[in-house]
Amino acid sequence: MRDDTYWDKSAETLSRNGIEKLQTGLLTSSLERAAKSKFYAERFKDIGFDAESVSGLADLGLIPFTEKKDLRLSYPYGLLCEPKDRLLRMHISSGTTGQAVAVFYTKADLELWADLVARCMYMAGARPEDTFQNLSGYGLFTGGLGFQYGAERLGMLTIPAGPGNSRRQVQMMRDFSTNVIHIIPSFLLRLMDVMKEMGVDPKKELSLRLAFVGAEPYSEEVRRRLEDFYGVKVYNSYGLSEMNGPGVAFECPYQTGMHIWEDAYIAEIIDPNTLKPVPDGQYGELVMTTLKREAMPILRYRTRDLTRILPGECGCGRVHKRIDRIRGRTDDMFIIKGVNIFPIQVEQVLMSVPEVGNNYQIVLTRENNVDDMIVRVEVTDRVFVEDMRVLERIRKKITYEMKNELLVTPKVDLVEPNSLPGTEGKALRLIDQRAV
Ligand code: ADP
Numbered sequence: 001m002r003d004d005t006y007w008d009k010s011a012e013t014l015s016r017n018g019i020e021k022l023q024t025g026l027l028t029s030s031l032e033r034a035a036k037s038k039f040y041a042e043r044f045k046d047i048g049f050d051a052e053s054v055s056g057l058a059d060l061g062l063i064p065f066t067e068k069k070d071l072r073l074s075y076p077y078g079l080l081c082e083p084k085d086r087l088l089r090m091h092i093s094s095g096t097t098g099q100a101v102a103v104f105y106t107k108a109d110l111e112l113w114a115d116l117v118a119r120c121m122y123m124a125g126a127r128p129e130d131t132f133q134n135l136s137g138y139g140l141f142t143g144g145l146g147f148q149y150g151a152e153r154l155g156m157l158t159i160p161a162g163p164g165n166s167r168r169q170v171q172m173m174r175d176f177s178t179n180v181i182h183i184i185p186s187f188l189l190r191l192m193d194v195m196k197e198m199g200v201d202p203k204k205e206l207s208l209r210l211a212f213v214g215a216e217p218y219s220e221e222v223r224r225r226l227e228d229f230y231g232v233k234v235y236n237s238y239g240l241s242e243m244n245g246p247g248v249a250f251e252c253p254y255q256t257g258m259h260i261w262e263d264a265y266i267a268e269i270i271d272p273n274t275l276k277p278v279p280d281g282q283y284g285e286l287v288m289t290t291l292k293r294e295a296m297p298i299l300r301y302r303t304r305d306l307t308r309i310l311p312g313e314c315g316c317g318r319v320h321k322r323i324d325r326i327r328g329r330t331d332d333m334f335i336i337k338g339v340n341i342f343p344i345q346v347e348q349v350l351m352s353v354p355e356v357g358n359n360y361q362i363v364l365t366r367e368n369n370v371d372d373m374i375v376r377v378e379v380t381d382r383v384f385v386e387d388m389r390v391l392e393r394i395r396k397k398i399t400y401e402m403k404n405e406l407l408v409t410p411k412v413d414l415v416e417p418n419s420l421p422g423t424e425g426k427a428l429r430l431i432d433q434r435a436v
């Protein structure tokens, strides 16, 4: 029998000292393995870096960073450290920000990955008697197979539903009494409208208990909306293909940030300009190092994800560091009228207005050298049938709230529910039409 609180008690209850000792040993072997790849062999040689000069975590700063462009330039095999006959799987990142990156796994890598995903789900309360529906893309995207293997490892009946087919998803949830789901936030928002159309009240007719939601940024306001509508607990799930996929960081039942599994990764937060580490509590770019990966170790990877380490200890007793909700990627930030804005800030304002529906889009335009931000916002069904004066009042309210929070006055366009384009994958929140 497993301990009821922990999936992997010895790993999850490591002390700070225990984590550091473990990391020190693993870092040395990860460096040795990495040096076998063409990419790291050349990089180390070019900069005159001797992997043996790293004797502990204090020397982490000596190790060069790895950037997304390094992975792209080394596509497909440049970071591979194992002969092909030891490989079992490859995935490709969803390519949200440009050319894709290929990631390879040995048998041990797949085992470890499944175990980490199972650990995350178990921590949040999933158990073998649950029925798990995975509404994530299967195939090259890591969210499908990553959760599939993790859920099977945990022992849940797993429905590989994949994305799309909204009505059928709801039907399956009902027919099989699905109680745990994994889904991206924009799709779970869209399913709210689908259920309303179908006349399904999830609180009464479905058995949903846990929703693992991640793969793209979403705000606390969206979490609240989802929890209220579905009657579920939403757990934030973070991962990226370069670090296996999902299972990198996850919320525990205390839901104060996501624990990064430090027995498998080293996490740092750096200032993206100076590249120096920032103190806990301060926002910066997350940098990750794999400690156990065989096929493709990656050192000090600049994720471009902006977050911070939450100081202090978590009530759950796990000392694995916690990261705050991801604010966005460094490249998501846009500048309008001299103000730096992340799409998530726009979402926060929108989603706290009750008349706002479940989809929105930000469009940046430039005319006669003047930049404008247009925010297209779906309103709820109830509002749309009401008269123009009501709509105008809502439009003004949103404009006012935006101006207050973001210091920029957008043009707000209210549109019908379900009229903005949806995608099967990650939502496209920002369309920048300004010529560069
Ligand atoms: P791509 O970078 O092409 O989207 P991935 O599918 O590997 O490829 O996605 C990983 C990225 O997704 C992360 O680097 C991060 O930007 C985003 N992401 C993953 N989980 C979350 C989350 N819980 N909150 C916000 N963003 C997330």
Ligand code: ZN
Residues within 6 Å of the ligand: 252, 253, 254, 255, 259, 314, 315, 316, 317, 318
């Ligand atoms: Zn915790």
